[in-house]
Amino acid sequence: MKKLAVLLLIFGVIIFAKDITITAWTVGPDNPSFYRFDNLKTAADRLNKMLEAAGADVRVKVDGFFDTTDWSEFKQKLLFGFQSKKKFDILCSGHDDIGAWAEAGYIMPLDDLVKKYWKETYYDIIPSLWESVKYKGKIYGIPQDTEARPFYINKQVLKKLGWSDAEINALPEKIAKGEFTLEDFVKVAREAMDKGLVKWGLFHRPKKGIDYFQVFTSFGADFYDEKQAKFVFNKEQMMRVYDFFYKLTNVWKITPNSMIGTPWSSIHKEVTSGNVLAWMGGTWNWAEWKRDYGKTEKELEDMFLIAPFPKSKNYGRPNTLSHPVVYMIPAHTKYPELAFLLITLATAPDLNMRHAVESGHLPIRWQETVLPEYHKDFIMQQGTKLLPYSGFIPNDSKFDLFNTIIFEGIQWAEGGQDAKTVVNLVAMRLKSQLKDKVIIVEK
């Protein structure tokens, strides 16, 4: 009779074991960041082992997707997903989306859940990252990774220009101290082009994005007033910025005037073929170049110096920008606790480290910095050195619109419109679109 009862129990567990599916919508868009999705699946495997050991009759399955198309397409998908209450329980996106989505009530605050797992996991997150996931004082996201945006300089070209090894190796330090400025770089770039060593001096991203904000910092241009939670457009400061973009393509001609709109693949081919002196990129490019452009670790280390983006001669500071990708939980999910538990398990040092190594991102936990992989990985160490120069963009619900208009100005400037005209056009456009959400500083 006893045996029968045990058998029935086991049979019952097998028959009635409940499968809960957690759907995760994740994004690269760079291919090597696939662990943003796969780590959640591994977390579910680990959780299922625990559930099995405990004899629980529940199993967790992760489905969903890893999007490699484009940020804007992914965000559109999410926005309509929120609105139509599509079934997804975890999402990952840039930290800068938190402002808009929290304001709209699309994502849930996570403070209580973070507190719940603080001692097990979250005490160990690098503290500055928490700032990037807060909106109006509440935590809405769990950092998944971070990165730096290095200024990649082709040192083989510097060598051909007659620079000694000592001068080359000292350059990142000189940039970091502000002793080598953007103006100095332009001279070197022009010289390299005139001598036929490279086709172009400087490449930057070909689409809207946040990388350009590094140039603002280099020229000391403010763009956000934290106290008033308003954007700032200081005409005098922005004149310097737009003048820089104007001169890049129209005066110095170290950047092609078709830079904006050039396909990403062509840019990476040119940069990794040694046809460009410097690239305003990100640490993740390192992983892309190895995975998608056939470069070896040694070839890349032999080719590039990694430095902060230089300051201008009279303004600003050397800098880089971090854009942590974060996990969030939609407010409409049926399983907020379970989704959060999976995120917590996916934040394990070994899992987060394998993502960092594979995708060229930087660790988010102190414990990762003692793992052997960290000490073996060149870009991770070099990227981490840049973090003291790093900043974040604001978590403001209107950031994307502000960014769009600022980017239109960059297109005008590179297209040949003088800085004064561009500044006036951008100011008018900001005022008409953002209305009282932007402060235009005339002088």
Place this chain on the structure above:
Amino acid sequence: MLIMVAIFFFIPVVLTIVLSFTDMDYQFQWHFVGFSNFKDIATDFIIPKVTANTLIYTFTTLGFFNVGSALLISLLTTSIPDKWGGFFRTLWMLPRLTPSVVYGLLWLWIFDPTEHGLLNFMRMSMGLPPQNWLYRAPMFIVVVANGFIGASMGMLIFTAAIKAIPIDYYRAALLDGASWWMITRKITLPLIKWQVLFVTAYQTLSLLTSFEYILIITDGGPVFRTEVWSLYTYHMAFSNYRFGYGAALSVVLVIMGIIFAIAYLKLFKFESLMQKPKVEVD
């Protein structure tokens, strides 16, 4: 049928009009703001550029391809043996059979500004430097890319219309010693006027609202040089999430479409076209 019209036409139109009086953004809230969006359109200094682009794009594509080339191909391919005519018409149908994204990316690859693009690769093999095609002539490229696809629809309609003209008219003209040009001008074109009106009006409205190839090839750039009205509407609604403003732009576009349609009806003397045909078809 009426229910279908209501669901797929009437309700969306009403919703768009109502939406145009709101400031709906990514939060999808119906905040009514009166005519504020229309005032914004009136003071948006990008609008004159967008309007000019729209007119250039629409009428250049229409004139050179969707009606012009379509008519020319139809006239030429119906003047040669049917086997060859059919072959050439099939060739023109090929772009239409290619998926939009693949077709757009193909053009991007052809005009890639680096040495990795097809045209620049060919130039460089001849010792010439690469060119920034998409910067130098972006409107030309989007017109050609759209035109290659757009010509096929007019071609099919015109060919069918020409083939429906009784052969006796041509035989009589040939017996009278009329040249190909004379036959085309005096017999073919007048008898397919109705189809020309239809294709012109239909394609004008279609071009006014089409932007998918522009989105893929230039995304409206460089610096708004190929930003047409429908693409600007898309950017406002789906990139900047200003759905209210986007809806207002759509309403203006619909009004523009109606004005063009009325103008065509007047220009082609629609009423006389609707009279009993002078040609007996059977």
